[in-house]
Structures are given as structure tokens and as C-alpha cells.
Amino acid sequence: MSSNNFKMKNLKKLREEKNMTQTRLSIEVEVSQEIISHYEIGESKPNIDNLIKIADFFNCSTDYLLNRTENPSINFSNDNNEVTDIIYKYNSLSNEKKAQFKSFLNYLLTLKE
Secondary structure, eight states: OOGGGOOOHHHHHHHHHTTOOHHHHHHHHTSOHHHHHHHHHTSOOOOHHHHHHHHHHHTOOHHHHTTSOSOOOOOOOGGGHHHHHHHHHHHTSOHHHHHHHHHHHHHHHHSOO
């Protein structure tokens, strides 16, 4: 994934949902407004420190900011590593394989134990 085609669309979505300007967000997370703009339009990617600051500010997952999920919630704990692993693997599937996985899961749910 190159910087040239990676837009943090969920960052922009979160910011706009809070009616927040890029300038205001930049003050909150202690980066320049230009940096926020570059993240949103895909001119640069955040470093780890800035990614964590933004995720903490919006109380969302870094995966959501990086467009790896459409769920902004942080809902993983150390007790459910198996679930986390399954979700990670699911997110890495193609759309066709995701559909197959869902069908198989639905099939398993219909089986009587």
C-alpha cells in the first residue's frame, strides 16, 4: 500500500461527525493541520505515535483509522485472542471468500448439536 493511494477516510469521517476542523484536531493531537490534511487525502501515512494519539482522541481502534474495519469500536481484550485472530483473518479475506465464510458460518449455526 503506497502513500499515494492510501486515504484515511475514516479519520475524515470521525472528524466531520464531531464537526471538527483539521486545525482543531491538529491542536488536540499535537500535529500540524497539514499533517491531518495529508493523512486524509493520502499524501502521507501516520507514524505509530500519531496513529495512537488520533485513535486515543477518538476512542477508536487503529484498524478503523487505517480502513481495515468499518467498526470503530475497541472491543478486544486479552481474554478473547481467539476471536481477535478470527476477525483479523476474516478481514484479510477477499469479498468472495468473506461471503463463503458467512455462508459456512450460517450453515454451522443451523446444525443441531
